[in-house]
Amino acid sequence: QVQLVESGGGSVQAGGSLRVSCAASGRSFSNYDMGWFRQAPGKEREFVAAINWNGRVTYYVDFVKGRFTISRDNAKNMVYLQMDSVKPTDTAVYYCAGDLRYSGSWPRTAEYWGQGTQVTVSS
Secondary structure, three states, rough: OEEEEOOOOOEOOOOOOOOEEEEEOOOOOHHOOOEEEEOOOOOOOEEEEEOOOOOOOOOEEEHHHHOOOOEEEEEOEEOOOOOOOOOOOHHHEEEEEEEEEEEEEEEEHHHHHOOOOEEEEEO
């Protein structure tokens, strides 16, 4: 069992940067692939980025490539999403996800979820 708690959301202007963090509890954290999903108002939740259990492999959806960076620190049970050059379209609730489930090679959902943190980007 893993519990996930996000932090670091807030308001930022377009072109700025923000880092959201996810603190995980549970002894098996380092065994799991971790990721970030987001849900904007009126839209379905969508995949953003993922990182494999040892941090050596990362996945990004096309619309954040080159702008967002996912990382993890297994010693601290932490996962991070560094968001640079943010856009108003990045406004959403961002969810930390643990023990990812894949469709083919692409993360689609997860076994564990955080409660979400709001990120608002103003123009």
